[in-house]
Each structure stands twice: as structure tokens, then as C-alpha cells.
Amino acid sequence: MTGKEVIARLKAAGWKLDRVHGSHHIMTKGGQAVPVPVHGSRDIGAGLLSAIQRQSGVKLN
Numbered sequence: 001m002t003g004k005e006v007i008a009r010l011k012a013a014g015w016k017l018d019r020v021h022g023s024h025h026i027m028t029k030g031g032q033a034v035p036v037p038v039h040g041s042r043d044i045g046a047g048l049l050s051a052i053q054r055q056s057g058v059k060l061n
Contacts, residue, residue: 001049003038006060010036013058027056 003025010027018028024035034055037044053060
């Protein structure tokens, strides 16, 4: 799953894009912030994907 796909799923769950710092898109919701790396069409690793899922509470896989 690419960073763009993760961002699309987070947006569908109500997360908003707060800012972009380099290749990291910072998504926020209710005072929480979750960074999502976007490196073109490169997939996010399984460990990082599960960390984003745990922090956001959104099912990603």
C-alpha cells in the first residue's frame, strides 16, 4: 500500500491533512497527529503500516 492510498483511507475516516514536511504528510484528527510518508509509488513497509494503523485506529489492510 502506498502513502497516497493510506492518506485516501485516512481522509475517508475523517482525518485531515494538516501540513506537509518534506515527504511526510501529517494527518490530524481530534488533537492527534499521524505522519504518513509519501515516496511516489513505493509501498510502505508492514511495520510502519501497522504503526500508522495503531495510531490512527483506521483499518488499512
